[in-house]
Each structure stands twice: as C-alpha cells, then as structure tokens.
Amino acid sequence: MKSSSYSITEIQQRIDKVKRFLSITLSIANAHTVEFYTQDVWKRFVAVSPEEVLLAVTSCGDQQREPQLNGPDNPRTTFGFCNDSSRLVDIHELLQAAKAHSLSGLGVCMSRDELLQDLRQTWSESAGAPPEQIGAELEPDEFMNSKKSHEVQSMSNVVACLAHLCGVKQVIDVGSGKGYLSSFLSLQYGLRVYGIDSSSTNTHGAQERNRKLKKFSRAYQKHTKATRTQAEARHSPEEELAAIKPHLNEDKDVLYETGVEERVLTGSSDVDPVGERLSEDNPETEEPFLSALSVDVMQPTSSRVPPSQLSDEERERRKRENLERKSQNRPNSTSTVFSPLTSYVTPETELRDLIDELEDAVMVGLHTCGDLAPSTLRMFVAKPELTAVCSVGCCYHLLSEEFDPAGQECLESVCGFPLSQYLRSQSWFCGRNARMSACLALERVSLGQGIQMESLFYRAVLHVILRDHYSSYKSEKRVGNVYSKAESFVDYVRRALRRLELDESKLSDSNIQDYHDTYRVRMDEMHAFNMLKVTLAPSIEGLLLLDRLCYLKEQEDVSFSALVQLFDPLLSPRCYAVVGLKGYSKR
Known part of the structure; x- marks a missing residue:
C-alpha cells in the first residue's frame, strides 16, 4: 500500500497533541447540562459573555486576529483558557485550537477516493486490472439524496475492493441490523455475506427481506451481467429498473414499502433527527437496488445480552434458529441474498461455531454502537481467517472505559476505551458526558x-x-421523554414530578412559572455553552478514533491501517472508518 498511512510514531504524536488540548478543555465537555444552573456552570468555566461566544461560533471563528500580548489585562492563556483561573477568556483562540486538533486539522485521514486509488493500484501491481464492477462509480446525485443509500454505496465499494485485493469471497457484517449493506454486497459484488446481529428481531426481518428479494436478486444479477457485456453507453437508472420490474410481478412488495420515514442517526439525544425519505415518485434519482429495499432506517445495534445472562431456553432457541438458517443458506443457494445470524459477539467468539462454511473473510461494521466497534477490531486482530476490516462506529456514549473513576465495570472485563496499549499505559479517561459530546454533529449545527x-x-x-x-x-x-408531550413549562414540570413519583401539590402553577421566567433571561448562557461542546466534539471523536488506529498500528501482522472519511458528514455525521489489512509488507 502507499505511504498514505501514517506510522505508529506519527499517530502517537497526534494522540499526544489531542490529549494536551483535551486536558485543558475536557472539563467543558464533561459538564452536565442538567446541572447547568444548580452548579452555576457558566461562571465556573467561562469568563466571556454568551453573546461573544455565540457570535464567534456562528461565524466559525474564521476571523484572523493578531495574537494578544500577555499583560495585566491579558492573562496568560492556553487554548484560550486562563492559566490562573482555568476559565475561558479567549473564544477565538479556543476555536482555532479546536479546529487544529480535529481529525481534519491533524491531517491524519485519507479520503475514500485516496483509499480506493491505493487499493486499485496495489491490486493492479499484484494481479492486473481489478474487475470492472469494482471500478464502477455512480454519480453523486444518484445516491446522495438518501442517507442510507449514500452510506451503503460508499462503504460497499471499499469493502468489495478489500475483498478482491485479499482474494476472498466472504464478508462478515457485524451488527448487520436489517441487512442493507449485506444485501448490497451480495447482489452488486457477488460476495457471500454473513450478517451477525444480537437482535433476533433484526435477523428475522432480514430473513424475510431475503425471501422478498429472491426474485429481484435473480433478475438484478441477470440484468447486471448483460449490461456489463454491452459496449454501448450505460442505460439510465429508470431504464434499468424497468428492465427488472417484469420479473417481479409475483412479489410487488419487494420494490417499495411505503409510509416509513428514514430518520438520520445522530448517536446523541441532544441532536434533532432530520427526516428523509427515498423518492418513490422519482426513481431516476436512485440506484435500482437501493430502491428495492425498505426505507426504514438501520437502527443502531440493540442492547446486547451476554450469553451468560441468557436463559437456557433462549440459548437453545438461538442455536436452533442458526442451525436452521445454516442448512437453508448454503453458499451456492439462490434462496437467500445473505445469511443473517443471531449472536452476541465478543473478541472471543469462535466464528466457525456460527459459520460452518467459514473461509478467509473481510469483517465489516456500519455504525456499530458503543463497544461493538472496538470489539470488531479486536476480532480482526485475533482471528487469522479475517484478512481485512472496515469499521465505522457510532454511539460513543455507550463505550465502556477501563479507567472510569466511578468504577463502572466493563462488559466481560473488556472495555471499549482505550483500545491501544499506548493510551492504556497512560490510564487515559474521557468521561461519559464528553463521549456524549463527541456524538454532536458540528457540520450540521x-x-x-x-x-x-x-x-x-x-x-x-x-x-x-x-x-x-x-x-x-x-x-x-x-x-424520560416528557418534553415531547408537554404543552408548556408548567405542564412539563408536573408531568416530570408525576414520573418521578414526587408530590406536585407543593408547587402552584405560578411558582413553577416564576422559575421559568427567572432563568429564561439566562438561556443564552446554556445555548452558548452547548455550542462550545459542539466545537469540542471533533477533537473528542478524533481521540477515540486515533486510539483505534493506534491499536491496529501496534499489531505486527497488520500491514496497513488508516482512518478514512467514507461519508459526507452532512449526510452521515459518523463518517470515519478504521480500515486494516493483513498480508502486505509495510511501506
């Protein structure tokens, strides 16, 4: 592979830079919004006005200023924080530092195009030109209108390249959910995909989707093969879809399942979801296969129950279901698009116990939540049959931390952060509120x-x-979710008191409204403070991802590893993938 991948020393240097920045600023990210007024958070951490913060943040801190000289009226600062009081006194200095300590500012990420170019060149040098389908790209306006189609289209091309470069035909999709990525990899690239999800609801749904897509799969593959052999220009998407539709008369519900809104996954309860819908009236704006999938969003992996906590009946049921699926889903069978399996996955999971026909494979994860993302990387390192990995994590607030001072136990004694030996040796700790802040989407805000x-x-x-x-x-x-049901602040408080089983007769409506009116004039403080959290989000996310990259750099048999921006952050805020390869000499 090319030298686009940084050395472990360079990654450690970037980690040190971000750590130094966060050692000064992390207290803001860890301040709890619930305690904003009871703990007088604004005065504790900030020495400038809310108006100044909001003005600077909304203008993106682009104003270039001359450095202020330290003097009696200009205290010595580090990243905008006074060295004596530890309060923020220079918002512009903070914004510039935050930008410099984000992944983009550190310059450690490859673009998706750069990665594909490296993979194709390596393939070309070792085995000639890659297959035509691996090089085929859709124009952005064919898939950028939908978050999910954007993610699936962008990631599947990378995964297919990894599989062809490694000479494998199997893909293991961890946290596969409803199977969008798995289905596309199988239909578009002819890969044998095993989707593993801990939720039996997801795997049952994926199994039903396999049944519905059976006829579509045959028609799609036949049509795709015919299209590739033609010398003339490519048909328009609506012509492709029209060519496939006649084969689907017996199962019309395959193409469109209406009335379900796609919701953008933000990974944080502090960010408003943005509704999106695939355009059923304008199929020309979509890739044909993606039009065939239902438009409900792939949810984050559901809460996973360790095997030790499952009842004997549940363990037996899952084993029976998996055995039934194995018998039905042989590699040469056309009865399914991919094989969905229900299992709780840890780095110690024996994949051969789940997959009888297991061969060398690529492991992938699209928006795997919390500890599942680092577990995916641990599995890649531990399992010799896994030749490559492409992992996009999300829901950082669900990560367990080894050095949590509160003493929270990690699941089965394996924590999600830190992953690298480099950060573990320093007992680094972020905190749940800071990890929650890392889920905020700066680009959208x-x-x-x-x-x-x-x-x-x-x-x-x-x-x-x-x-x-x-x-x-x-x-x-x-x-809980009281706000969405409340008609006013008074109604909100009364609903909350009832939820908490507290005596609401202590307070009259006027008492409650007085509290609202008293603090309403200070609402800008909260707004400005949360914008500071948003500003710090890329640096916190950056440290979490650099830790994962450093972990792969520490492994002797991992020949290539990199952070890659796969998605447009406006469409998919959790846009970074950790990519690793075994079997190629380091350069």
Missing part, C-alpha cells in the same frame, strides 16, 4: 440544524426546582 435548546433548558430548570423543593430526590433518576 453550523448549518443551523442545531441542538433542541428548549428541552435542555426545561430539564436544567426542573433540576433547580428539585433542588429547592425535593431535597430527598436522587438526581440520577431520569425524567
């Missing part, structure tokens, strides 16, 4: 798709009321 401030404001003021009138209340109790 910059375009006005911002944080739902009113709900956060309501929750913070409720905390003041609980402190003042319910001293026995345990703050760790959760209010």
Whole structure:
C-alpha cells in the first residue's frame, strides 16, 4: 500500500497533541447540562459573555486576529483558557485550537477516493486490472439524496475492493441490523455475506427481506451481467429498473414499502433527527437496488445480552434458529441474498461455531454502537481467517472505559476505551458526558440544524426546582421523554414530578412559572455553552478514533491501517472508518 498511512510514531504524536488540548478543555465537555444552573456552570468555566461566544461560533471563528500580548489585562492563556483561573477568556483562540486538533486539522485521514486509488493500484501491481464492477462509480446525485443509500454505496465499494485485493469471497457484517449493506454486497459484488446481529428481531426481518428479494436478486444479477457485456453507453437508472420490474410481478412488495420515514442517526439525544425519505415518485434519482429495499432506517445495534445472562431456553432457541438458517443458506443457494445470524459477539467468539462454511473473510461494521466497534477490531486482530476490516462506529456514549473513576465495570472485563496499549499505559479517561459530546454533529449545527435548546433548558430548570423543593430526590433518576408531550413549562414540570413519583401539590402553577421566567433571561448562557461542546466534539471523536488506529498500528501482522472519511458528514455525521489489512509488507 502507499505511504498514505501514517506510522505508529506519527499517530502517537497526534494522540499526544489531542490529549494536551483535551486536558485543558475536557472539563467543558464533561459538564452536565442538567446541572447547568444548580452548579452555576457558566461562571465556573467561562469568563466571556454568551453573546461573544455565540457570535464567534456562528461565524466559525474564521476571523484572523493578531495574537494578544500577555499583560495585566491579558492573562496568560492556553487554548484560550486562563492559566490562573482555568476559565475561558479567549473564544477565538479556543476555536482555532479546536479546529487544529480535529481529525481534519491533524491531517491524519485519507479520503475514500485516496483509499480506493491505493487499493486499485496495489491490486493492479499484484494481479492486473481489478474487475470492472469494482471500478464502477455512480454519480453523486444518484445516491446522495438518501442517507442510507449514500452510506451503503460508499462503504460497499471499499469493502468489495478489500475483498478482491485479499482474494476472498466472504464478508462478515457485524451488527448487520436489517441487512442493507449485506444485501448490497451480495447482489452488486457477488460476495457471500454473513450478517451477525444480537437482535433476533433484526435477523428475522432480514430473513424475510431475503425471501422478498429472491426474485429481484435473480433478475438484478441477470440484468447486471448483460449490461456489463454491452459496449454501448450505460442505460439510465429508470431504464434499468424497468428492465427488472417484469420479473417481479409475483412479489410487488419487494420494490417499495411505503409510509416509513428514514430518520438520520445522530448517536446523541441532544441532536434533532432530520427526516428523509427515498423518492418513490422519482426513481431516476436512485440506484435500482437501493430502491428495492425498505426505507426504514438501520437502527443502531440493540442492547446486547451476554450469553451468560441468557436463559437456557433462549440459548437453545438461538442455536436452533442458526442451525436452521445454516442448512437453508448454503453458499451456492439462490434462496437467500445473505445469511443473517443471531449472536452476541465478543473478541472471543469462535466464528466457525456460527459459520460452518467459514473461509478467509473481510469483517465489516456500519455504525456499530458503543463497544461493538472496538470489539470488531479486536476480532480482526485475533482471528487469522479475517484478512481485512472496515469499521465505522457510532454511539460513543455507550463505550465502556477501563479507567472510569466511578468504577463502572466493563462488559466481560473488556472495555471499549482505550483500545491501544499506548493510551492504556497512560490510564487515559474521557468521561461519559464528553463521549456524549463527541456524538454532536458540528457540520450540521453550523448549518443551523442545531441542538433542541428548549428541552435542555426545561430539564436544567426542573433540576433547580428539585433542588429547592425535593431535597430527598436522587438526581440520577431520569425524567424520560416528557418534553415531547408537554404543552408548556408548567405542564412539563408536573408531568416530570408525576414520573418521578414526587408530590406536585407543593408547587402552584405560578411558582413553577416564576422559575421559568427567572432563568429564561439566562438561556443564552446554556445555548452558548452547548455550542462550545459542539466545537469540542471533533477533537473528542478524533481521540477515540486515533486510539483505534493506534491499536491496529501496534499489531505486527497488520500491514496497513488508516482512518478514512467514507461519508459526507452532512449526510452521515459518523463518517470515519478504521480500515486494516493483513498480508502486505509495510511501506
């Protein structure tokens, strides 16, 4: 592979830079919004006005200023924080530092095009020109209108290149969900895909989708093969779809399942989901196969229950279901698009116990939640049959941390962070609130798709009321989704008190409204503070991903590893993949 991949020393140097930045700024990311007013968070951490912060952030900090000289009125600062008081005194210095310590600012990521170019060149040098289908690309407007089609299209091309470069025909999709990526890899590239998900609901749904796609698969593959042999220009997508449709008369529900809205996965409860829908009236804007899939979003991997906590009946049921699927889904069978399996996956999982026909394979994960993403990398390293990995994680707030001072136990004693020996040797700790902040989407917020401030404001003021009138209340109790049902702040508080089983008769409506009016004038403080969290998000995410990359760099048998921006961050905020290969000499 090319020298686009940085050495382990260079990655460690980048980690050190981000660590130094976060050692000063992480306290802001870890401040809990619920305690914003009870702990007077703004005055504790910030010495400038909310208006100044909001103005600087909304202008993206692009204004270039001359460095301020340190003097009596200009205290010495580090990344905009006063060295004496540890409070933020220079917002512009912070914004510039945050940009410099993001993955883009550190310059450690390859683009998707750069990775594909390297893979194709390596393939060409070792085995001649790659197959035509691996080089085929759709124009952006054919798939960029949908988040899911964008993700599947972008990632599947990379995975197919990895598989062909490694000379393998099998792909293992961990956290496969409803099987969009798995199905596309099988139909478009002829790969044998095993989708493993801990949710039996997801695998049952994927199995049903396999049945529906049976006729489509045959027609699609036949049509694709015929199309590739033609010398004339490529047909338009609507002509391709029209050529396939006649084969689907007996199962018309394959093509379109209406009425289901696709919701953009943000990975954070602080970010508003943005609704998107595949255009059923304009099939020319979509790749034909993606039009055939249902448009409901692939949800993050559901809560996983370790095998030790399953009942004997549940373990037996899962084993029976998997055996039945294995008997039905042989590699040469046309009855399925791919093989969905239900299993809880750990680095110790024996893949041969799940897959009888296991050969050398590529392991992939598209938006695997929490600890599942680092577990995917651990499996890649531990299993000799896995020749390459392409992992896109999400839901950083669900990661377990080995050095959590609260003493939270890691699942089966294996923590998701830190993964690398380099950070583990330093006992580095981020904190849940900081990891939650890492899920915020800076690019979207910059375009006005911002944080739902009113709900956060309501929750913070409720905390003041609980402190003042319910001293026995345990703050760790959760209010839940009360805001969406409330008609006003008074209604919100009353619903919350009932949810928490507290005596609401202590407060009159006017008492409650007085709290709202008192703190409403300070709402800009909360808005500005949360914008600071958004500004820090790329650096926190960067450290988490650099840790994963460093882990692969530490492995002797991993010949190539890199961070790759696979997706457009406006469409898919969790846009970075960790890619690794075995079997090629390091350069």
